[in-house]
Amino acid sequence: MSDQHALQQFIDFLQAEGKNITRERLDIFNEVLHQKSHFQIKDIIQKKSNSKHRISRATVYRTIKTIEEAGLIKYIxxxxxEKIYETVKEHHDHMICEVCGKIMEFYDRDLEDLQNIICNSYHFTPVRHTMKIFGICEGCQKKK
Amino acid sequence: MSDQHALQQFIDFLQAEGKNITRERLDIFNEVLHQKSHFQIKDIIQKKSNSKHRISRATVYRTIKTIEEAGLIKYIxxxxxEKIYETVKEHHDHMICEVCGKIMEFYDRDLEDLQNIICNSYHFTPVRHTMKIFGICEGCQKKK
DNA sequence: CAAATAATTGAGATTGTGTCTCAATTATTT
DNA sequence: AAATAATTGAGACACAATCTCAATTATTTG
Structure with missing residues (x-):
């Protein structure tokens, strides 16, 4: 998904919700897009309180929440x-290294299928899920 | 695991860590054991600030952390x-109803195996994991 | 056993995250 | 252009969790 497309999605969401398209909102959304894959709110606040057109902490919180509601970011x-945000791409799960903190994304079709089968047997209708596997990444294993 | 056994495990942990076995620690641990399966810290604080031998908020936090370190409770x-604690029994995952908030526990051997296979293919050594499936429970489906 | 040493506790201060309030500003509608 | 509505910024507020430090309690040692 290109940044342009993402931006359009955000604008569409704002319009659908009857929210105004303000400089602050677009500005924060752009900042989010330009962050490295995983970022924290405090990074955005920091960046925006120094920038030329400074934006308040409250507005950053409000806007991040809006972007979340738009389904364009989520956190783990x-x-x-700590809350770490990431832009929403295809669905995936996470492996988190307990030594260096690195976060890896993975997707496994069998795993998804199996989850649905399990839910079925519990008469539970799944909507979404999160899975985190904590352990030691390849790099940290070699270091030891 | 009986309460007696759990208590012994906690005492063992304290001794292994060179920590004193105090009335406050045992008292809080007992309170934890007598909570319903899922509880919150504020429940314990509330209970202990009214009880005969009152215990301070700080000590409750400190002790809950210790019990967590002992591996006898964990939270989701x-x-x-909100943090919801539970006593650690066999490993299991969770289904959480987005309507009524009910938390269900489940365990599926195939799921566990599959996770290990996936980790293997990523050269990642798994230590533990958490999985939460959000959706709608049977009861809430019927209500609608 | 008593003194010395070490660990723990309680109370309140402090930190950090996130939300709320409300006057001032900006955008939208009429 | 005036009236109306939405948004923003600043700081107050709420809450969870941690920290500080003097007072208390437990443990060790001579």
């Missing part, structure tokens, strides 16, 4: 319970 | 991002 929790 | 996050 690290080992230290 | 609800839809509202």
């Amino acid at each position: 929790r690290t080992i230290n319970d | 996050r609800t839809i509202n991002d």
